[in-house]
Structure formats: structure tokens, C-alpha cells
Amino acid sequence: MVESLRISHQESRHVTTTTAHRATAVAARAMELSKVYGHGETQVVALDRVTVDFRQGEFTAIMGPSGSGKSTLMHCVAGLDSFSSGSVRIGETELGSLKDKQLTQLRRDKIGFIFQAFNLLPTLTGLENITLPMDIAGRKPDKQWVERVIDMVGLSGRLHHRPAQLSGGQQQRVAVARALASQPEIIFGDEPTGNLDSRSGAEVLGFLRNSVRELGQTVVMVTHDPVAASYADRVVFLADGRIVDEMLAPTADGVLDRMKAFDAKGRTS
Numbered sequence: 001m002v003e004s005l006r007i008s009h010q011e012s013r014h015v016t017t018t019t020a021h022r023a024t025a026v027a028a029r030a031m032e033l034s035k036v037y038g039h040g041e042t043q044v045v046a047l048d049r050v051t052v053d054f055r056q057g058e059f060t061a062i063m064g065p066s067g068s069g070k071s072t073l074m075h076c077v078a079g080l081d082s083f084s085s086g087s088v089r090i091g092e093t094e095l096g097s098l099k100d101k102q103l104t105q106l107r108r109d110k111i112g113f114i115f116q117a118f119n120l121l122p123t124l125t126g127l128e129n130i131t132l133p134m135d136i137a138g139r140k141p142d143k144q145w146v147e148r149v150i151d152m153v154g155l156s157g158r159l160h161h162r163p164a165q166l167s168g169g170q171q172q173r174v175a176v177a178r179a180l181a182s183q184p185e186i187i188f189g190d191e192p193t194g195n196l197d198s199r200s201g202a203e204v205l206g207f208l209r210n211s212v213r214e215l216g217q218t219v220v221m222v223t224h225d226p227v228a229a230s231y232a233d234r235v236v237f238l239a240d241g242r243i244v245d246e247m248l249a250p251t252a253d254g255v256l257d258r259m260k261a262f263d264a265k266g267r268t269s
């Protein structure tokens, strides 16, 4: 396991937070983004004019009550879902201007994904799964980089096993390594630790934290878990499809208190 994993995530985040203040380039941006499902009486406004920046080299957690629009926001910004109005930019590219094929290409070339279900191909080994997106894109993996990523997630001894021969935590490490291996402009995680026990979850979050600190990766993660959110540099809170708050250098207790305050407000308003 790499030395830096012994640094607590709060200490390690401090390093990034100061770096992030200097680096202001935007990896992804949503401007006045709205997403409406259905029509008339069954209409649901899942996102209501959301404007948010995800800066390069920053780890952002998206939180909020069930149904507040977290997944919708992530899916729209990641080019996995269409939106009703507003705009989304990944780097300098406006997603609204892209045709389906270009969008697929952009997702493949610029974005890494980590989902709750690990989404590994069962017939491929761990290593083959890690390099698959680059193989599909016809890009030669940067061997040194891939080795560094594999070392960071501590998978060196399990690379030639297939997913069924790996524990849930190990499978999620493969998924994390796969997302990091191609050095995407941004990684999106939808409850990436949702299926893991707390120890494996903490490890995966540590790897994401380290990827931001050591590799300058940009990470955006949807989570319900205040402890998971405490690994981020910043938490963005959603309620009813709107951004209602933001917290920098979050602690688990601080996030929990904020969530309780929203719940209490929700009950009285």
C-alpha cells in the first residue's frame, strides 16, 4: 500500500484544498440546467436552473434527500442523460452542441465512471477490465501510469483474476483503477461505495482522495453518506432540484448537522 494512504484523509485533503484554491480551471460546468420529466399533472422538475462548477483537481460530493436530483444532475453533466434547458460544459466542450456519436466519444475519451454496481465485464481479467476503455478507443495505455494506478489501489496481486474471483471491495478497486487509468478530465461516481462494507468503502474513498491529491484528478461523487462526503474538498447540497448550500472542507459531523437542518426545515415549511 502506498505511503500516502497512511496520511489521514482530513490531512490529505488539506493539501488539495490549498492547491484547489490556486487552480481555478473548470473541469465541468452546469449553467441554468433544468430537467423536466413528463408533462402536465405528471410533470416532475428534477433539476431547476442549477448552476454549478466542478473545478479541476477538486473532489466534490453531491448530497441531498432522496429525489432531490443528485443522480439527474450527475447524469446530465456526464453526458449520460439529455436535459430540458440550460447548458453543460466538459472542459471547453458544450454538450448541447454534440451529436450522439460525438457525445459517446466524449464520454469515452474524457470521462471516467464509477457506479455502485461495479459494471465489470465478467469474462475479462482485472487488468483487461482496467484497460478496456482505452482498448475500445484504440488508445495505447500509458504503461507506467497504469502501473502507478494499480499500485495505488493495491491490486498488483489480483490483476489476472476475473471479477467473480474478487471480493466486492476488490472489484470496486478495479472499477476505480479503470476510471483513473485513462487519465480522464473528470471522474463521476454514483454512490461508488454504496455496496461496500465500511472498511472497503473507506479504502475506495482513500484511493479517490489520493487520486485527487497525487494525480491531480477531478472527482464528482453522489453520496448519501456523510462519512463518504467528508473525503471531498467540497459538498454541494441539493433539495427539490436546486442547489441550496455548499460546504468546504467538510467533516462527517458537519455534513450530518447540515442534512438534519434541511430535514427539520423541510418538515416545518
Ligand SMILES: Nc1ncnc2c1ncn2[C@@H]1O[C@H](COP(=O)(O)OP(=O)(O)OP(=O)(O)O)[C@@H](O)[C@H]1O
Residues within 6 Å of the ligand: 037, 038, 044, 045, 046, 064, 065, 066, 067, 068, 069, 070, 071, 072, 073
Ligand atoms: N425517468 C424518470 N421519469 C420520471 N421521473 C424521474 C425519472 N428519473 C428521475 N425522476 C424524478 O426526478 C427526481 C429526481 O430524481 P433523482 O434520481 O435525480 O434523485 P436523487 O436525489 O438521485 O434520488 P436518490 O437519492 O433517491 O437516488 C425525482 O422526483 C424522481 O422521481
